[in-house]
Amino acid sequence: MTEEINLTIDGIPITTRAGTSVLDAALENAIYIPHLCHHPDLKPVGACRLCGVEIDGGRMTMSCLEPARAGIEVVTESPEIALVRRTAVELLIANHDMDCLACAAATDCELLRLSAHVSVQSERLERLKGLTELKPVDNSNPFFSFDPNKCVLCTICVRTCEEIQGVRALALINRGYETVIGTFGNKPFIESVCESCGECVVRCPVGALAPKRFQKPAREVQTTCTYCGVGCGLYLGVIGDRIVSARGDRERPSNHGQLCVKGRYGFKFINHPGRLTTPLIKRNGEFEEATWEEALDLVAEKFSQHKGDSFAALASAKCTNEENYLIQKLTRAAMGTNTVDHCARL
Amino acid sequence: MDKEILRSLQEAKAQWETLHGGKAPLIMVGNATCGRSAGSQAALETLQKEIEQRGLDCHVMEVGCIGLCYAEPIVSIFKAEKPGVVYDEVTPKKAIRLVEEYLLNDNPLPDDALGTLGEGSIEGIPVLFESQVLKPQVRRALHNCGLIDPTNLDHCFANGGYSGFIKALDMTPEQIIEQVKLSGLRGRGGAGFPTWRKWQFCRDAPSDKKYLICNADEGDPGAFMNRALLEGDPHAVLEGMLVAGYALGAQTGYIYCRAEYPLALERLRGAIAQTEEQGLLGDDILGSGYSFHIKIKEGAGAFVCGEETALIHSIEGERGMPTPRPPFPATSGLWGKPTIINNVESLACVGQILKNGAEWFAEYGSKKSKGTKTIALVGKIQRSGLIEVPLGISLREMVYDIGGGCPDGKKVKAVQTGGPSGGCIPDELLDTAVDYDSLSAAGTIMGSGGVVVMDEDTCMVDFARYFLDFAEKESCGKCVPCRLGTKQLLTILEDITEGNGRPGDIELLEEISEGVKAGSLCGLGQTAPNPVLTTIRYFREEYEAHIHDKECPSKVCKELIHYNIIPELCVGCRACLKVCPGGAITGDVKVVHVIDQDLCTKCGMCYEVCPPKADAVEIIPGIPVMEKA
Numbered sequence: 001m002t003e004e005i006n007l008t009i010d011g012i013p014i015t016t017r018a019g020t021s022v023l024d025a026a027l028e029n030a031i032y033i034p035h036l037c038h039h040p041d042l043k044p045v046g047a048c049r050l051c052g053v054e055i056d057g058g059r060m061t062m063s064c065l066e067p068a069r070a071g072i073e074v075v076t077e078s079p080e081i082a083l084v085r086r087t088a089v090e091l092l093i094a095n096h097d098m099d100c101l102a103c104a105a106a107t108d109c110e111l112l113r114l115s116a117h118v119s120v121q122s123e124r125l126e127r128l129k130g131l132t133e134l135k136p137v138d139n140s141n142p143f144f145s146f147d148p149n150k151c152v153l154c155t156i157c158v159r160t161c162e163e164i165q166g167v168r169a170l171a172l173i174n175r176g177y178e179t180v181i182g183t184f185g186n187k188p189f190i191e192s193v194c195e196s197c198g199e200c201v202v203r204c205p206v207g208a209l210a211p212k213r214f215q216k217p218a219r220e221v222q223t224t225c226t227y228c229g230v231g232c233g234l235y236l237g238v239i240g241d242r243i244v245s246a247r248g249d250r251e252r253p254s255n256h257g258q259l260c261v262k263g264r265y266g267f268k269f270i271n272h273p274g275r276l277t278t279p280l281i282k283r284n285g286e287f288e289e290a291t292w293e294e295a296l297d298l299v300a301e302k303f304s305q306h307k308g309d310s311f312a313a314l315a316s317a318k319c320t321n322e323e324n325y326l327i328q329k330l331t332r333a334a335m336g337t338n339t340v341d342h343c344a345r346l
Numbered sequence: 347m348d349k350e351i352l353r354s355l356q357e358a359k360a361q362w363e364t365l366h367g368g369k370a371p372l373i374m375v376g377n378a379t380c381g382r383s384a385g386s387q388a389a390l391e392t393l394q395k396e397i398e399q400r401g402l403d404c405h406v407m408e409v410g411c412i413g414l415c416y417a418e419p420i421v422s423i424f425k426a427e428k429p430g431v432v433y434d435e436v437t438p439k440k441a442i443r444l445v446e447e448y449l450l451n452d453n454p455l456p457d458d459a460l461g462t463l464g465e466g467s468i469e470g471i472p473v474l475f476e477s478q479v480l481k482p483q484v485r486r487a488l489h490n491c492g493l494i495d496p497t498n499l500d501h502c503f504a505n506g507g508y509s510g511f512i513k514a515l516d517m518t519p520e521q522i523i524e525q526v527k528l529s530g531l532r533g534r535g536g537a538g539f540p541t542w543r544k545w546q547f548c549r550d551a552p553s554d555k556k557y558l559i560c561n562a563d564e565g566d567p568g569a570f571m572n573r574a575l576l577e578g579d580p581h582a583v584l585e586g587m588l589v590a591g592y593a594l595g596a597q598t599g600y601i602y603c604r605a606e607y608p609l610a611l612e613r614l615r616g617a618i619a620q621t622e623e624q625g626l627l628g629d630d631i632l633g634s635g636y637s638f639h640i641k642i643k644e645g646a647g648a649f650v651c652g653e654e655t656a657l658i659h660s661i662e663g664e665r666g667m668p669t670p671r672p673p674f675p676a677t678s679g680l681w682g683k684p685t686i687i688n689n690v691e692s693l694a695c696v697g698q699i700l701k702n703g704a705e706w707f708a709e710y711g712s713k714k715s716k717g718t719k720t721i722a723l724v725g726k727i728q729r730s731g732l733i734e735v736p737l738g739i740s741l742r743e744m745v746y747d748i749g750g751g752c753p754d755g756k757k758v759k760a761v762q763t764g765g766p767s768g769g770c771i772p773d774e775l776l777d778t779a780v781d782y783d784s785l786s787a788a789g790t791i792m793g794s795g796g797v798v799v800m801d802e803d804t805c806m807v808d809f810a811r812y813f814l815d816f817a818e819k820e821s822c823g824k825c826v827p828c829r830l831g832t833k834q835l836l837t838i839l840e841d842i843t844e845g846n847g848r849p850g851d852i853e854l855l856e857e858i859s860e861g862v863k864a865g866s867l868c869g870l871g872q873t874a875p876n877p878v879l880t881t882i883r884y885f886r887e888e889y890e891a892h893i894h895d896k897e898c899p900s901k902v903c904k905e906l907i908h909y910n911i912i913p914e915l916c917v918g919c920r921a922c923l924k925v926c927p928g929g930a931i932t933g934d935v936k937v938v939h940v941i942d943q944d945l946c947t948k949c950g951m952c953y954e955v956c957p958p959k960a961d962a963v964e965i966i967p968g969i970p971v972m973e974k975a
């Protein structure tokens with residue numbers, strides 16, 4: 001068990017685990033400290049400069065980088081902290097394509113949350129120079145788009161791809177004001193080593209990396225991905241009986257919220273008009289719809305005519321381990337042969 | 347001590363004495379980057395050709411920069427029993443004259459000489475080191491620069507090179523750190539952190555491996571102190587690295603040098619090879635059991651890569667981008683190992699401290715800033731160049747005594763220290779002492795030693811704009827205040843210089859500047875607003891004139907001036923009318939010419955071509971009155 005420690009934030013006593021950052025400790029205890037480049041899954045970088053605090057009367061430090069220590073007194077507001085926050089947020093807003101109504105992030109946007117928490121002066125914003133021309137949006141990936149005009153350069157995507165996905169498809173390129181997120185050689189996403197897993201997309205705090213044709217679901221259904229044996233837990237977002245989104249289940253031990261491209265984006269087949277929804281049995285050269293009872297009876301009958309080495313089973317990587325176990329059991333015990341294999345070995 | 351090295355040192359001394367005291371004249375040609383850009387290569391080749399054709403017995407030797415950049419190309423001739431004579435601005439033609447007159451005829455051409463070097467005197471030629479430019483200087487880090495052949499290890503040996511390191515090998519690392527502490531040496535790379543303290547942290551950090559990095563990135567525009575030292579005396583830096591490596595317990599040293607310094611890199615590579623061959627670098631140095639290797643890493647010339655953590659990431663092959671400290675490199679740096687980064691000049695000082703002792707080093711300087719500092723004195727100054735002065739000297743002495751003030755009798759308006767991270771100091775405050783604490787009290791920093799002098803024709807708003815343009819482009823882009831704040835500051839400054847300033851802009855500049863300073867992650871952003879803040883602090887009225895009166899008092903900002911032909915002076919020569927690209931000038935022969943302000947593009951051609959006897963075109967601050975209405 002990790003050690004529990006006590007500290008105060010703005011005079012409020014809180015308890016957290018040793019090793020937690022001051023920022024995480026605050027957020028876990030429902031105390032909001034402005035932040036943008038922080039993500040609980042990633043190592044802190046202290047780049048957005050918004051999460052400043054003062055500890056035990058010392059100078060401003062970034063709370064994402066400060067380990068929570070027993071007995072410390074954290075203050076989240078001071079004239080210096082306020083100055084830095086207001087400057088940073090105003091600079092970000094001035095430099096942002098504020099197209100909130102058409103933005104996939106609008107209901108869950110960290111920049112909007114920030115501006116609500118930091119008192120921003122509209123007269124100053126008006127004087128600051130805005131975006132003069134919009135950079136082109138990268139729509140090359142079939143599942144998500146990247147809009148540099150909404151990117152706040154938090155590098156969460158870069159770090160996600162590196163630390164979580166291990167692909168390193170993204171990096172900061174150029175310098176100064178021209179700095180952008182890009183792939184190797186600044187090619188479109190689709191021409192890069194990106195695996196389209198979408199891990200970066202779900203972590204992007206704003207609408208810069210956003211799923212295409214996004215629609216907020218009416219309800220969510222907890223389920224298991226059918227694509228492979230890992231059995232990632234996911235929530236399918238549904239409107240009526242139509243699936244419109246998928247997101248990883250962070251509580252599921254097999255995937256801790258992560259998904260691959262298929263689990264995250266490959267759900268369209270479910271509502272596809274060409275999808276089979278009942279078994280078909282070929283009679284007189286034509287497929288005819290049948291019930292499951294009819295179909296299974298037919299298979300069982302045919303199998304019983306081919307026991308022994310005239311039978312072979314080829315199992316699927318889409319099955320779980322348990323299902324694959326059952327296939328080999330059936331093959332050996334019921335069909336009487338060892339000729340069983342798996343598509344992943346082909 | 348290793349016998350072989352003693353023999354090498356003795357041989358080197360003897361060789362140096364024959365070179366300087368022998369019968370054959372010795373000719374030294376300053377052929378560092380500054381000399382080369384002034385044409386020293388041509389002077390060198392001419393001298394070599396002349397000497398060969400005439401069959402003269404002479405030694406011709408290439409040396410580094412002696413610091414008198416305004417006088418390059420510089421050639422010094424040492425004849426037997428005479429002091430050396432230093433000649434300035436040596437063109438190939440002048441080189442031939444030197445051969446004919448001085449080498450062959452024994453006429454030292456006093457009118458063409460800058461001064462004498464070494465013992466003895468020659469009538470009509472002043473002693474160089476007694477001259478106004480050199481007298482206030484104390485050349486310690488630069489003591490060999492311009493006086494030895496930097497590619498010759500023996501020259502370095504003969505002038506005390508590596509004797510500090512040889513001494514250090516008989517000391518314990520603790521004793522060395524103690525000496526550096528007693529000397530009061532503070533980092534010469536910018537921040538002025540006490541060198542010994544940094545070393546102590548690293549020394550105390552437990553680790554199987556430690557690294558030393560020599561920071562030769564030198565990214566400030568206008569700075570070339572480190573380049574000159576590396577080109578003129580590379581061994582001074584290697585010696586400092588050997589001492590530092592020994593004191594820290596490091597096995598490997600890196601020199602991070604920008605690729606734009608090809609000559610410095612060449613000199614370093616040569617010097618490393620020589621020391622390796624001599625057994626001064628490598629495994630078990632001079633049988634002491636101490637092993638140290640030096641690698642060179644070429645940087646691609648990003649200002650931010652001079653910042654310690656960015657530099658480390660650059661060596662590691664990552665994007666040169668700073669990371670927050672702690673952890674400090676002294677405990678977790680290159681590849682996660684304890685690492686010390688020291689500036690080129692700091693390391694050169696270390697060798698000297700070991701050689702001559704801590705008291706000797708601390709003899710010069712002010713209370714909290716000991717020793718001497720190399721300075722690149724540039725801008726609107728008569729005698730620009732590389733100088734070395736005792737810390738604590740006043741800016742006034744530096745600018746007026748050494749530099750000779752502004753050319754053409756113009757007044758000094760302000761002086762910028764610390765490059766883009768520093769600030770300007772107005773003429774009234776030129777008595778400020780050049781040391782870490784006095785400069786920071788005046789709102790600027792010592793920085794690495796760049797000093798830019800501005801005359802009365804410099805617009806301070808435009809000046810701030812120039813540095814912000816640099817900072818904005820060189821920001822690594824990582825943190826919000828620096829990446830976006832420098833851009834906004836630049837935009838507002840551009841607006842002001844273009845006549846689009848608005849009331850409230852000065853306050854806005856100040857506010858954003860304070861936010862960027864307080865909020866930025868690394869030193870680049872934390873100091874980038876300094877040029878804005880100091881120009882506002884000392885020249886607020888210039889900002890106000892730009893914003894409220896739409897006038898550039900220094901007549902620099904194109905949008906805030908206009909040209910006028912003074913009717914009483916115009917002789918009607920048509921010179922201006924002919925060159926005006928906008929067709930804005932009307933007039934006829936012997937008829938007064940007039941500029942149509944609506945058509946004028948403010949190219950200034952009319953001002954240039956108006957004959958001096960008429961001098962009828964004037965530049966008037968402010969936009970023409972008709973436009974104002």
Ligand SMILES: Cc1cc2nc3c(=O)[nH]c(=O)nc-3n(C[C@H](O)[C@H](O)[C@H](O)COP(=O)(O)O)c2cc1C
Nearest residue numbers: 533534535561564565652653654688689692869870
């Ligand atoms: C943006 C930036 C650029 C810097 N550039 C240089 C440089 O070119 N050379 C240098 O020696 N130090 C530079 N520094 C300072 C170094 O980070 C570091 O403090 C110094 O090399 C330490 O050596 P010292 O203690 O010997 O001065 C720079 C710092 C910053 C923040």
Ligand code: SF4
Nearest residue numbers: 100103106109206207
């Ligand atoms: S990311 Fe989208 S929702 Fe957030 S501020 Fe930008 S446009 Fe608005």
Ligand code: SF4
Nearest residue numbers: 161194195197198200
């Ligand atoms: S989709 Fe996945 S692989 Fe592609 S950039 Fe994002 S994290 Fe990397």
Ligand code: SF4
Nearest residue numbers: 151152154155157204
């Ligand atoms: S795309 Fe999103 S996650 Fe990536 S840097 Fe931009 S804002 Fe951050």
Ligand code: SF4
Nearest residue numbers: 822824825828868871
């Ligand atoms: S202050 Fe500027 S240079 Fe330094 S980390 Fe931030 S963006 Fe990069």
